[in-house]
Amino acid sequence: ATFKDGSKKVVSGWGVSNVGKLSPENPVVEIFYGTVKESIKINISFENESKLPFKGEGSLESPYLIENTTDFKALTDLFNASKTEAGMFGTGLYFRQTADIDMSGVEGYKGTPANGDDKRFFGGNYDGGGYTLTVNIKSTGQTSVFPYVYGTIYNMVIRGSIESSTSAQPIRTIKEGAVIANCDISLKLISSAGNCICYTNYSTVYNVYVHGTGDSIFKGFSGGKALKVYSNCKTDGGSALTDSHATAIDSLSNLAKALSSFTTANDTEGINALKKSLGERFNTSLLSSIS
Numbered sequence: 001a002t003f004k005d006g007s008k009k010v011v012s013g014w015g016v017s018n019v020g021k022l023s024p025e026n027p028v029v030e031i032f033y034g035t036v037k038e039s040i041k042i043n044i045s046f047e048n049e050s051k052l053p054f055k056g057e058g059s060l061e062s063p064y065l066i067e068n069t070t071d072f073k074a075l076t077d078l079f080n081a082s083k084t085e086a087g088m089f090g091t092g093l094y095f096r097q098t099a100d101i102d103m104s105g106v107e108g109y110k111g112t113p114a115n116g117d118d119k120r121f122f123g124g125n126y127d128g129g130g131y132t133l134t135v136n137i138k139s140t141g142q143t144s145v146f147p148y149v150y151g152t153i154y155n156m157v158i159r160g161s162i163e164s165s166t167s168a169q170p171i172r173t174i175k176e177g178a179v180i181a182n183c184d185i186s187l188k189l190i191s192s193a194g195n196c197i198c199y200t201n202y203s204t205v206y207n208v209y210v211h212g213t214g215d216s217i218f219k220g221f222s223g224g225k226a227l228k229v230y231s232n233c234k235t236d237g238g239s240a241l242t243d244s245h246a247t248a249i250d251s252l253s254n255l256a257k258a259l260s261s262f263t264t265a266n267d268t269e270g271i272n273a274l275k276k277s278l279g280e281r282f283n284t285s286l287l288s289s290i291s
Contacts, residue, residue, distance in 0.1 A: 052078075054095070060279060063094035063127065069106045072097075072133070079122040079147055080112050090124025090151060097129045097156075104136040104160065111137045111162065114147035114172040121148050125278055128156030128183070130288030135160040135187075137168075142199070143191075144172040152277045154181040155288040161188040167219070169195035174203045174224065179277045181206040181270060182259070184290040189214040196233045196241070205229055206270030207259055209290070210246070217243040227266040230255055259290065 015032055031038045053074050054064035066072055075095065082089035103109050114120035126146075133156065135145055143164040146153060149171055162168035168191035174180055185197065185208065194214030197205060201224035210217060211232040218226075226245035233241040240248060249255050262271065262284050275282050 056096075058093040058095075060094050060125075060281065063096040063125075066095055066097045066101070066126075067099060069101055069103055069109075072101050072103060073106055073109050076109065076112065080114075080120050082121045082147075083119065085119075085121055088121035088123040088150060090122050093124045094127070095124055096127040097131050097133065100132045100134075102134040104134060109135075109137075110139045111135065111143050111145050112147040112172065113139070113141050114144060115142035115166075119148050120172075121150065122146055123150040125152040125154075126156070127154055127286075128288070130155050130157065130290055132157040132159055134158075135162065137161070138163045140165050142167045142172065144169050144199075146171045148173045148175055149178045149180070150175045152179045152181070152274065154179070154183065154274070155286075155290065156183040156185070157290055158183070158185045158187060161190065162194075163190040165192065167191055167193040167195065167199060168214075169197070169199050169219070171198040172200075174198050174201045174205065176202050176223075177277065178203045179206065179270075179273045180204070180208060181274055182287045182290055183208045185210045186212040187214070188212055191215075193219060195219040196231070197229075201226070201245075204270065204273040205245075206266070206273060207287075209249075209255055209259065214241065217241055217246050221245055225269070227270045228258065228264075230258065 028039055031040060052064060054071055056062050056064040058064050066075060079089045112120050137143055143162055145158065158170050168189040170185055170187060171180065196210045196212060196214040196217045198218060200220035200222055201218050202222050204225050206227040209230045213234055213236055217231055217233055229246045230249040231243065231246040232250050235241060271284065
């Protein structure tokens with residue numbers, strides 16, 4: 001220890017403890033010596049941070065930037081390599097898309113094969129920035145854009161198609177505590193089970209407009225919540241898909257009003273879910289226009 005008079009002395013009996021869960025958004029530890037306690041901020045780096053090939057720092061204020069097809073392919077490869085919950089990729093990290101990205105024809109890109117017997121995990125927070133992500137995936141087995149999601153996906157516009165013999169969906173599974181919010185999803189799903197939002201929802205879907213073609217909106221709904229979810233999805237034959245968790249809507253002017261208003265009880269619940277997931281500094285000004 002260094003004392004006020006400039007002298008130094010080795011002391012014992014002091015310690016360090018974290019204040020809550022350490023993350024880039026909560027970089028605070030408490031130094032204590034006897035009854036004296038002092039909270040200080042520290043710099044946090046993740047073991048694999050130096051390996052991430054993105055601009056940015058991975059924080060809410062300075063997220064990793066997903067600027068092009070190379071970046072999104074790299075992100076997909078990272079969560080596809082995450083095959084256990086304990087080794088989940090992205091926990092505590094923030095990503096932001098900065099431009100329209102078209103993954104059609106990108107060599108090696110086939111989405112994620114995550115399924116109940118062979119899971120993949122994404123625990124990060126992905127801000128689509130209101131830009132469009134286009135995919136045109138042909139694969140076998142269950143196929144999605146995002147795997148088992150434990151974090152947050154918001155401000156996304158997703159277009160294109162997924163063709164798979166087993167099941168096809170933009171998100172495989174929305175796990176407890178995850179939030180999918182403020183998204184506009186329109187995919188042509190060619191599969192024996194085309195799920196317009198996800199295979200199973202265990203958590204919160206908020207302020208989402210889904211259209212395109214498929215067989216169901218949610219294949220499974222297990223304890224999750226759908227808050228302001230609007231659908232204009234149809235079957236290949238042109239029949240409207242219905243779901244008790246989604247409101248049918250076919251007027252874009254009415255949709256725009258519904259998505260941009262944040263005054264209902266559902267909005268309060270949805271925004272609180274986002275704050276819990278992204279941090280208390282989250283506010284509606286961080287929601288991009290998606291309609």
